[in-house]
Amino acid sequence: MTDDRLSQVFAALADPTRRDIVTRLASRDATVNELAEPYDVSVQAVSKHIRVLEDAGLVSRTRDAQRRPCHLEAEVFDLMTKWIERYRREAEDRFRRLDAVLEQLQDKDPRAETREEGQAS
Template sequence: MADDRISLVFAALADPIRRAILTRLTEGDATVAELAAPFDVSQPAISRHLKVLENAGLISRTRRATARLSHLEAEPLREVTTWLARYQRFWDESHERLDELLAALQGDRKGERDRDTAVRPRGDDHG
């Protein structure tokens, strides 16, 4: 069940307008008109984006007088972050191994340079 919600969250986050809407909602609740203002899209298009966000559990919607307000629900983002954290450990370990390899390679090169530039015993200069 959690995997299904994670899939819905990723699908919702795939669209830049929906990500921008979520960013705007971090500042507080907003109407469809307020959310549509920065975009060159219709209010019905924004409403469709809001429906996707709502289905993913990323927003909730309430009525206040005649306005319908959208509210950020961040818990699904925490679930995605927890899921992604497993892969962060993988990348951290991979980067550590890469750092060790690079250090070893640089050490080998430094050793080669030191050997090449070392003072060699001079032979007899007589032809």
């Protein structure tokens, strides 16, 4: 996934209504009318939200006779997860290195031993 595409996906998910639509589509496909039901906005407004999600590759529409259900493209989330996971691993590595440095500093600090002895009595 290119950085531009990833930015588009995160931008699409920045809106709470679009995140809610994605959550609802995770359980089942739905039409724009069905997706618009719980919102106090027009069907056209929800359709615009769907279009943003489509442009980001998060949602696709199919034709089922007269219905045009929206479908969540879950593989986009796999790509996002891989991107996030890479940075999570890097952050964990930095924290492990920091823990090791702090442990070495504590082992070299004679005051640490004195504090430990004082706490034991």
